[in-house]
Amino acid sequence: MSQAVDYIRESSELAQTLEAKTKTDWLADFRKQRLNAFAHSSFPTRKTEHFKYNNLSALTRQSFARLAEADSGDIKLPELAEQLDADRLVLVNGEYDSSLSKLEEQAITFYRDANADQKDFILEQLNKKNDKKNIFSLLNDSLTQDGILIEFNQAQTKPLHIIYVATESAQQKTTFANCLIRVAANCQATVVEHFATNKDATDNSLFNQSTQCVLNDNAHLNHYRLHLEEEHTIHFGELDFWLDAHSQLNSFHVGLGSQIKRLDINVYHQASGSHADLNGVYLSNAQQQIDYHTNVEHRVPHCTTQEIFRGIVGGSSKAVFNGRIHILQDAQKTLAELSNKNLLLSNKAEINTKPELEIYADDVQCAHGATVAKMDETSLFYLQSRGIPKSQAELMLSFGFINELIDGLKHQAVGDYLRPILANLFEQAA
Numbered sequence: 341m342s343q344a345v346d347y348i349r350e351s352s353e354l355a356q357t358l359e360a361k362t363k364t365d366w367l368a369d370f371r372k373q374r375l376n377a378f379a380h381s382s383f384p385t386r387k388t389e390h391f392k393y394n395n396l397s398a399l400t401r402q403s404f405a406r407l408a409e410a411d412s413g414d415i416k417l418p419e420l421a422e423q424l425d426a427d428r429l430v431l432v433n434g435e436y437d438s439s440l441s442k443l444e445e446q447a448i449t450f451y452r453d454a455n456a457d458q459k460d461f462i463l464e465q466l467n468k469k470n471d472k473k474n475i476f477s478l479l480n481d482s483l484t485q486d487g488i489l490i491e492f493n494q495a496q497t498k499p500l501h502i503i504y505v506a507t508e509s510a511q512q513k514t515t516f517a518n519c520l521i522r523v524a525a526n527c528q529a530t531v532v533e534h535f536a537t538n539k540d541a542t543d544n545s546l547f548n549q550s551t552q553c554v555l556n557d558n559a560h561l562n563h564y565r566l567h568l569e570e571e572h573t574i575h576f577g578e579l580d581f582w583l584d585a586h587s588q589l590n591s592f593h594v595g596l597g598s599q600i601k602r603l604d605i606n607v608y609h610q611a612s613g614s615h616a617d618l619n620g621v622y623l624s625n626a627q628q629q630i631d632y633h634t635n636v637e638h639r640v641p642h643c644t645t646q647e648i649f650r651g652i653v654g655g656s657s658k659a660v661f662n663g664r665i666h667i668l669q670d671a672q673k674t675l676a677e678l679s680n681k682n683l684l685l686s687n688k689a690e691i692n693t694k695p696e697l698e699i700y701a702d703d704v705q706c707a708h709g710a711t712v713a714k715m716d717e718t719s720l721f722y723l724q725s726r727g728i729p730k731s732q733a734e735l736m737l738s739f740g741f742i743n744e745l746i747d748g749l750k751h752q753a754v755g756d757y758l759r760p761i762l763a764n765l766f767e768q769a770a
Contacts, residue, residue, distance in 0.1 A: 342401035343401070344369060344383035345401050345628070346400070347400050347404070348378070348379065348381065350403060350404075350484060351479055351514070352375060352378065352379045352482075353405065353418075354405055354407060354483070354514065355377070355378075355479075355482040355483050358407070358483060358485050359371065361485070362485050363485065363486060363755070364451050364452050364486060365663040366463070367462075367463065367484065367485075369386045369465055369480065369499050369696075371481065371482055371484065371485075371736060371750075372485075374471070374478050374482045375420065375536070376644055377471075377478050378479050378481075380484050381475040381478065383396075383400075383516070383714070384396060384475065388632070388680075389745070390473040390474065390631050391602075391630065391697070393658070393660045393692045394600070394602060394629070395629060396600060397716065398574060398599040399639055401521045402512055403512070403544070404513060404514045404542065404546040404711070405514075406512070406513045406613040407513060407514055407516075408506070408510035408513040408514060408515040409435070409509070409676055410433055410435035410437070410508045410614070411432050411433055411749045413507065413509070414649070415429065415430075415432055415437070415440060415505060415507065416499070416538065416560045416665060417440065417503060417505070417536075418534060418757075419725040419757065420504065420534065420566075420753070421503060422503065423753050423757055424505070424532065424751070424753045424754070425446055425498060425753075425758070425762075426442055426500060426530075426532065427442060427443050427446045427499070427500045427501065427661075428442040428443070428500075429443065429448065429488070429490075429502045429503070430503045430505065431504050431517055431739070432505050432507060433474045433505070433506060433507060433509065433510045433515050433518055434504075434515040434517045435545075436488070436716065437537070440503075440523070444498070445494070445498055445524070446490065447491070448488050448489065449488070449490070449491070449522065449649070450486055450487070451486050451487045451489065451492075451527075452486050454489060454657075455545040458489060461487060461522070462520060463739040465582075465674075466518075466552075466584070468552075469481065469550070469552070470580065470606050470635070471578075472577075474578070474604060476548055476576035477578050477604070478560040478577075479516075480516055480549070480550045481513075482575075483548070484512040484550075485544075487517070487518030487519060488518070488519050488520070489519075489520045489522070490521045490522070490531075492522070492523045492527050492529040493524045493527065494524075494527060496527070498528045498530075499530035499531065499532055499751065500531050500532070500592055501534060502519070502532065502534065502546070503507040503532070503534045503536065504517060504549065504662055506535075506537045506538070506547060506569065507537075507538045508538055510545040510547075511543040511544065512543055512544065512549075513545060513546070514546045515545065515546065515547045515548070516547075516549065517547075517548075517697045517763075518550050519549075519551045519554065519650065520552050520554075521553045521554065521561075522554045523532045523554070523556060523561050523587075523612060524559065525557040525558055525559060525584075525666065526558045526559065527560070527564070528559070528560040528561075529559075529560070530561075530563075530565040530750075531553075531561065531563050531564070532563075532751075532754065533551060533563075533564065533566065533756065534548075534564075534566055534568070535567050535568060535575070536764075541706070543572060544697065545573055546574045546576075546593070547575045547576070548576075549576075550577070550579075550580075551577075551580070552579075552580045552582070552727045553580065553589075553667050554555070554582045554595070555581070555582065555583050555584055555587035555588075555589060555614075556584050556587065557584045557611070558585070558586045558587060558588070559584070559588070559732075560593075561581075561686075562586075562590045562750050562751070563572060563589065563592070564591075564592050564593075564594075564749075564751070565579065565592075565605070566754075567591070567601060568594070568761065569598055569721070570598070570627070571596075571597065571598045572598065573598045573601070574598065574599050574600045575598065575600070575601045575603075576600075577602070577603045577605070578600050578603075578604045579603070579604070579605045579623030580584075580607075581606070581607045581612070581616065582609065582610060583608060583609050583611070583614035583615075583643075584610065584613065584615065585606065585611035585613050586611075587614040587615075588615050589607070589615070589617065589619065589623070590617045591605075591619070592619050592620065592745070592749060593618075593619070593628050593632070593756060594620065595621075595632065596622075597620040597622075597623065597624025597625060597626075597629055597630040597657050598629075598630070598678075599749060600629060601629065601630045602631045602633075603627075603630075603632050603633070604629050604633045604634075604635070605632070605633070605634045606634075606635045606636075606637070607634075607636040607637065608637050609636075609637065609638045609639055610639055611642060612642040612643060613642055613643065615643065615644045617646050617647075618647040618648075619646075619649065619745050619748070620632065620636065620647070620648075620650075621649075621650050621651070621652075621745055621746070621762075622649070622651045622652075622659060623649045623652045623653070623687045623730040623762065623765055624651075624652075624654070624655075624656050624658065624689075625653075625685075626654075626655040626668055627656055627657060627727060629658045629660075630651075630657075630658075631659070632649060632661070632662070633660075634647065634661075634662070634663045634664065635666065635680075636664070636666065636676065637663045637666045637668070638665070638666065638668060638674045638701075639668050639670065639671060640671055641670065641671055642672075642673045642674075643674055643675075644674070644676065644678055645665065645675075645678075646676075647663060647665070647677065648679045648680075648740060648745065649661055649663065649679075650742050651680070651681075651682040651693075652682070652683045652685065652687065652738055652766070653682065653684055653690070653691050654686050654687065655685075655686055655688065656686070656688040656704045656746060657693075658688055658690045659689075659691045659692070660691075660692045660693075661680050661691070661694070661696070662693075662710070663680055663696065664695075664696040664698065665676050665678055665696065665697050665698070665706065665708065666698045668700055668701065669700040669701055669702070671700075671701050671704070672701050672703045672705055674701060674704040674705070674706070675704070675706075676697075676704070676705075676706045676708070677706070677707045677711075678694070678695050678707070678708040679695075679709055680693050680709070680710040680711045680732070681711045681712075681741075682710075682711065682713070683738065683741050684712065684714065684715075685715070685738070687716075689750075691712050693710040694710075695710045696708070715738070738766045739762065739763060739766060741761075746759065747760075
């Protein structure tokens with residue numbers, strides 16, 4: 341318990357140290373409020389419902405009281421950076437790197453440079469964050485001295501590829517980032533958020549990141565979030581979507597296990613006619629762990645949600661999926677479906693899945709379900725009887741379990757990039 345108390349104390353001191361160097365005085369009251377809430381929070385334990393399946397010991401075994409700084413060394417970007425015809429925004433250890441970025445169509449605004457209207461919008465959205473159950477979200481708020489506002493105000497011809505790179509200099513340090521995306525009415529946008537680490541790093545690094553996406557009336561957002569960090573990474577991520585009238589969200593997620601990987605996704609239907617597709621794949625092996633918590637709130641009538649997540653868990657790893665759909669009393673004529681299927685590749689692997697429907701309206705169509713199963717022995721035998729080696733047969737069945745979601749991606753370059761990475765992981769798990 342003393343180590344957990346030390347983490348809260350040291351993180352609070354880090355936030356106070358940064359405050360003395362701030363370039364965003366207009367966020368000072370917001371940060372002070374969040375820091376006070378964080379400092380008086382209890383560290384999550386197995387008795388904390390929101391974190392009951394998470395093993396957070398890797399977070400308290402060492403100190404992360406120092407802030408990672410920009411790294412000007414040899415930074416190797418993921419291959420997708422060259423394969424995807426896109427504008428590129430690169431943050432190295434949480435700091436914008438202009439030499440690696442390539443912004444031809446899309447403009448960005450740092451919080452420190454925001455005008456009066458942008459400041460009002462940023463502060464309004466930060467105050468709407470759902471951080472009451474998550475002290476790591478409170479910590480991100482407390483550390484947010486700056487951030488990046490991305491506004492799509494016209495038809496976009498290229499995706500925006502946001503690459504978050506953690507280097508070896510971030511080891512035993514904290515990296516944080518805050519991103520706010522707004523898609524204007526009647527506009528379309530594609531955003532790829534990509535998290536990666538340099539393979540030279542061998543020790544734990546802590547990344548705390550928050551993204552909020554606001555879709556105005558009739559806006560369309562294709563969103564990808566790729567968590568492909570090395571397994572020594574500790575990551576606490578939060579992603580919020582706010583959907584206005586007749587807006588369309590298509591969000592796809594891939595997460596690889598690590599020391600700790602906890603991802604909270606919130607979708608808010610706040611005006612009639614909005615639709616959300618929320619799909620994802622998570623994979624863990626060895627001693628890794630990964631946790632997806634999704635929360636979809638239907639606050640108004642005539643909105644729809646389709647959510648599908650699939651997990652493959654091997655070795656002695658642990659995966660958690662908690663998917664909640666909350667339909668408020670005024671949200672009549674809602675259509676919402678949630679499916680979570682999991683494949684266990686070993687007898688030591690563990691999956692905790694909890695799909696939830698909380699319904700207060702009486703004129704809705706909703707369904708939810710979850711499955712946990714081992715590899716089908718009959719299918720495995722059939723493939724081997726056709727001369728396919730067992731290891732290759734297991735690879736084919738594992739990939740087939742998630743291939744439907746990969747094939748459904750709107751951008752072929754993303755799918756082509758992911759397939760060999762995932763295939764290599766299945767070979768290691770076999």
